[in-house]
Amino acid sequence: xxxxxxxxxxxxxxxxxxxxxxxxxxxxxxxxxxxxxxxxxxxxxxxxxxxxxxxxxxxxxxxxxxxxxxxxxxxxxxxxxxxxxxxxxxxxxxxxxxxxxxxxxxxxxxxxxxxxxxxxxxxxxxxxxxxxxxxxxxxxxxxxxxxxxxxxxxxxxxxxxxxxxxxxxxxxxxxxxxxxxxxxxxxxxxxxxxxxxxxxxxxxxxxxxxxxxxxxxxxxxxxxxxxxxxxxxxxxxxxxxxxxxxxxxxxxxxxxxxxxxxxxxxxxxxxxxxxx
Amino acid sequence: xxxxxxxxxxxxxxxxxxxxxxxxxxxxxxxxxxxxxxxxxxxxxxxxxxxxxxxxxxxxxxxxxxxxxxxxxxxxxxxxxxxxxxxxxxxxxxxxxxxxxxxxxxxxxxxxxxxxxxxxxxxxxxxxxxxxxxxxxxxxxxxxxxxxxxxxxxxxxxxxxxxxxxxxxxxxxxxxxxxxxxxxxxxxxxxxxxxxxxxxxxxxxxxxxxxxxxxxxxxxxxxxxxxxxxxxxxxxxxxxxxxxxxxxxxxxxxxxxxxxxxxxxxxxxxxxxxxxxxxxxxxxxxxxxxxxxxxxxxxxxxxxxxxxxxxxxxxxxxxxxxxxxxxxxxxxxxxxxxxxxxxxxxxxxxxxxxxxxxxxxxxxxxxxxxxxxxxxxxxxxxxxxxxxxxxxxxxxxxxxxxxxxxxxxx
Numbered sequence: 001x002x003x004x005x006x007x008x009x010x011x012x013x014x015x016x017x018x019x020x021x022x023x024x025x026x027x028x029x030x031x032x033x034x035x036x037x038x039x040x041x042x043x044x045x046x047x048x049x050x051x052x053x054x055x056x057x058x059x060x061x062x063x064x065x066x067x068x069x070x071x072x073x074x075x076x077x078x079x080x081x082x083x084x085x086x087x088x089x090x091x092x093x094x095x096x097x098x099x100x101x102x103x104x105x106x107x108x109x110x111x112x113x114x115x116x117x118x119x120x121x122x123x124x125x126x127x128x129x130x131x132x133x134x135x136x137x138x139x140x141x142x143x144x145x146x147x148x149x150x151x152x153x154x155x156x157x158x159x160x161x162x163x164x165x166x167x168x169x170x171x172x173x174x175x176x177x178x179x180x181x182x183x184x185x186x187x188x189x190x191x192x193x194x195x196x197x198x199x200x201x202x203x204x205x206x207x208x209x210x211x212x213x214x215x216x217x218x219x220x221x222x223x224x225x226x227x228x229x230x231x232x233x234x235x236x237x238x239x240x241x242x243x244x245x246x247x248x249x250x251x252x253x254x255x256x257x258x259x260x261x262x263x264x265x266x267x268x269x270x271x272x273x274x275x276x
Numbered sequence: 277x278x279x280x281x282x283x284x285x286x287x288x289x290x291x292x293x294x295x296x297x298x299x300x301x302x303x304x305x306x307x308x309x310x311x312x313x314x315x316x317x318x319x320x321x322x323x324x325x326x327x328x329x330x331x332x333x334x335x336x337x338x339x340x341x342x343x344x345x346x347x348x349x350x351x352x353x354x355x356x357x358x359x360x361x362x363x364x365x366x367x368x369x370x371x372x373x374x375x376x377x378x379x380x381x382x383x384x385x386x387x388x389x390x391x392x393x394x395x396x397x398x399x400x401x402x403x404x405x406x407x408x409x410x411x412x413x414x415x416x417x418x419x420x421x422x423x424x425x426x427x428x429x430x431x432x433x434x435x436x437x438x439x440x441x442x443x444x445x446x447x448x449x450x451x452x453x454x455x456x457x458x459x460x461x462x463x464x465x466x467x468x469x470x471x472x473x474x475x476x477x478x479x480x481x482x483x484x485x486x487x488x489x490x491x492x493x494x495x496x497x498x499x500x501x502x503x504x505x506x507x508x509x510x511x512x513x514x515x516x517x518x519x520x521x522x523x524x525x526x527x528x529x530x531x532x533x534x535x536x537x538x539x540x541x542x543x544x545x546x547x548x549x550x551x552x553x554x555x556x557x558x559x560x561x562x563x564x565x566x567x568x569x570x571x572x573x574x575x576x577x578x579x580x581x582x583x584x585x586x587x588x589x590x591x592x593x594x595x596x597x598x599x600x601x602x603x604x605x606x607x608x609x610x611x612x613x614x615x616x617x618x619x620x621x622x623x624x625x626x627x628x629x630x631x632x633x634x635x636x637x638x639x640x641x642x643x644x645x646x647x648x649x650x651x652x653x654x655x656x657x658x659x660x661x662x663x664x665x666x667x668x669x670x671x672x673x674x675x676x677x678x679x680x681x682x683x684x685x686x
Contacts, residue, residue, distance in 0.1 A: 076599065076679050097603040104601020115596045115683065119292055129600040131285070134278040176600065 022085075023183050023216045024050040024073060029082035031068050031239075042068040043079070044239040050184075053214040055206070057227035057247070060236030067188075069236065070220045074107050074186045075099045087183040104132050108177025112189035114169040116161040122148060122172045123157040129180045147175035151205055167198035174205055178215065185209070187219040191226055197260055203229040204253035229253055282606055286613035289586075300582045301622035303575025304659050308626025309633060310568035311655040312647055316634035318561025320645030322554050327644075329550040331469045331478060333411040335376075337518060337545045339368065339504040339526070359540040362486070362499040364529060368506065369405075372521045374514045379403040380501035382486045384493040389454040390442045397438065397482040399455065401489025402505075409507040417449045417464035425485040428492060433464035437479035456493055460484070515545045569658065575622065576662035579615050583670035587611065594674050595682025608675035615667025616660065623659030627652050 031043040042065045050056055060066040071077040072084065075091055076099075084092045087106050094102060108129075109115075116125045126144035135143070148157050151171040161169055170190060177185050187206070191199035207229060209215040219230060227233050228251045235243035261269065290297045341360035362380050369378035382401035387394050404422050407413065420431050432453070439448050448462045469478040490496040508514035522543050524534075532539045587594070594607055631647045638645030 071680055074599075097605060100598060100601050100603040100606075103599060109599050111683070115592070115599070117593050117596055120288075128597065131278065131281040132597075132601040132603070132606060137281070180601075 021052045022049045023052050023054075023087055024048070024218075025083075025085040026073075027083040029069075029072060029079045029084060031065075031072065031077070032080045041239055043072070045082070046239075046241055047082075048234065048241060048244065050216065050218065052183075052216055053210070055210045055217045055229075055231040056219065057230035057233045058218065058220045058236065059222060059224075059227055059233060061222070064236040065239040066220050066236045068239075070186060070188055070218075073184070073218060074109060075103045100132070104129055105180055106183040108174075108180070108182040108185040110170065110173050110177050110185060110187040110190045112192035114161070114166070114173050114193070116169055116172055116176075118161055121158050121160055122153060122164065122175075125161070125172055126176045126179050128176060133180055143179055144175070147179040148172070150178070150209075151175045165198075166194050167201060170194065170198075170202055171205065174202075174209075178209065178213075184216045184218055187217065189221055190219065191221070191223065197257075197263070199226065200253050200256050200260060204257060207253050225251075278606070279609065282610050283613050286610050286617060289590075289610075289614055290617060293586075296582060297618060300578050301618050301625065303578040304572065304619050304622025304662065305575075305626040305629055307568060307572030307575040307662075308623045308655045308659050309630035310571050311565055311658070312627060312630025312651050313633040313637065314564035314568050315561055315651040315655075316630070316645045316647045317637055317643070318557055318564055319648055319651075320634070320638055320641075320643040321557045321560070323646070324643055325550060325553045325557065329546050332546055333409065333507070334546075335508045335510065335514065336409065337375075337506040337508060337515065337543065339365075339506065339522060340542050340544070341500070341503070341540065359530065360501050360504060362501055364526060364541075365501060365504040367525060367529060368504065368522055371525055372518055374508050374511060374518045374521070375506050376509045377405040377408040377507040379406045379409050379505050380486050381503050381505055382489045382494070382496075382500075383502050384489050386456045386493065388438070388442060388482065390451065393442050393444070395438070395441055397455075397480070399432075399482045399484055399489060399493065401484050401486030401493075403486055406483065406505075409505050412469070413467045414464045415467045416447075417462070419464050420485050425487050428487040429485060430458060430460045430488060430492065431463045431484065432460045433466060433483040434462060435466045435477075435479040435481040436468045437477060438482060439465055458492060515547070519543045519545075572655070572658060572662060576619070576666040579618055579663065580666035580670060583611060583615050583667055584673070586614070587670050587674040590674075591677065591682050591685040594677050595679050595685065598677070598679035599683060604675040607677075608671045611671035611674045612664065612667045615671070616663040619659045619663025619667075620656075623656045626659065627656060630655070 026046055026048045029043050029046045030041070033040040033042060044065075046065075046069065058066050058069060068077070072079050073086075075086065075094070078094075078099075079092055082092065083090065086102065089102065089106070091099065091102055103109075116122075117128065123141065123144050126147050127140045130140045130143060145154075145157060148154060148171075151174050153168060153171050153175065156164060156168060159168075161172070164172065173190075174185070177187075185206075191202055194202065203226065206217055206219070210217050210231075217230075219226070221227055228247065228249070230247050231250060232246050233243065234241055339360060365378055365380040369375055379402045384399045384401065385397060386399060388397045404420060404425055407419050414433070415436070417433070419433055420429060423429075424431055432455075434448065442448075442453070443451065448465060451462050452459045453462060454460070466479075466481060466483075484493075486501070490499060506518070508518050511517075523539070526532075526541050527534060527536075527539055530540055597607060597610075598604070631652075634645045634647055637643075
């Protein structure tokens, strides 16, 4: 059934292409949780469009609705009210199984805690989305290796997650996110568990994917310097968008990296401090 | 394609927890093994009974004096008190047309002595028609004839086990053995009917003319017999016909009116006895089988238990799989496959284990136990059903998880 709806998408995409080729079209999205007798309004009418090739940072304090937003954009949850077109496909009323298929084909997730399947090699982790897409084993291995090469882990394919550093694990997660060639990569606090240098290295991966492959990236973060690598910043507060503007003074991760002290320099500095 | 990959995932997950999977499977292994072993032993017992009955000859009927139809057949009836006479037996033989042959049976026992060796033997006094009644051929020598019976000759026909034990390679024909201080000549050796595990060993038979046993061994004055063994003609309703006619005949001879419900004799045939004995073992087999089935059920609960633990432990993995696009149905399939794989592997090992056990037990008891394909199919099928049944709830629980909650699970 998803096949047919995807075909329908191709038809439906033409008008959206006219609209600046929007990948995400959110229209008056509401989300209300019922906790006992209390209704919690997590989102109170959010409307936003994200075009292909954009790099958006979603920011806001906790409880602002940005996590709910990300669950809805990532097709993990339904909006209570409102319409959501992902890549031209109306997903607001899709069934659980259809949502799974949509996530499989349209969304690549990157989580704060990496969320790799333990005791499973990097390659097999990257193959995971393709298993559910029904890709043949040989093709899976080829594409997974390709994706790992893109994120710079060509020679770590056979490693298990616990044999990889945090930054490397997150790269595996990125490879997994992009292996089915999704419409968007959705990163939820991807640098939350990483040190500064590794964080910037990761930003470089994102910026490269965005620049060279025109990959649409949506990144939820509460760190200002991480948001500075994006092209557009959307700020949430109390379930509404309070700010939506292009990033001024966008930083280049590659440049920042050149300025940052390397591991050796940090070690040397630490050693110097010790001797003083 | 996708299903195959999901099966592989399930297989991998089981391999990841080898010890746990093995212990879980143990429940199924024991259950299936027990079903197979116990059912095959039961069926072995049935086969044994059938075999023994077949060895007794076909179309065989019995008449017992009084009500002596115990589990051991005709043995145990005292001839002195008995109400069945030799004349009764011959009356049946001559007056009931469907009876083709008949022999009275008079039992005694004693020590058989040949040179330095001796052995205890049960001696059966029979008529010259015994080989016909029992379909029993001789491997050597000849059976005694009517004249031997008439003259109360001291002659014996013995089973092969006696020859082996007593004569140790010497040709027994024409040899003299002593029985109750009287010399007896061995004139024939019976064909082997095969060793059987329970009851009297037929190869240890010692046969003498019934007249000889009555007068020379038992010292009877009244010609009473322990039982009469009859052979009917090959005719479909021969048993029923014979039974009715024998009843009328013996009531008349013993002066028992037809309204007396229990006369002083009883008539039966081997098929009846075999059926009764087989019925018992069928009940036994069913009972043992159901106990084993309970073990299998417990094994199934073990699977469910471990699968529930596994689902909880792997909540996060389930969340990841769902996030990257696994439909709930695929998750259900994955966990269901795990439990089915465990129950099927357990079932297969159980079949081997049960088969081995029944072969060993058969060897030990000297029974011909055999593992029937039916019991394999039933227990294997049952194991698979257990896997589906007890795997479904945990798998359903896994499939129902919300990906957001599952991803957040610590």
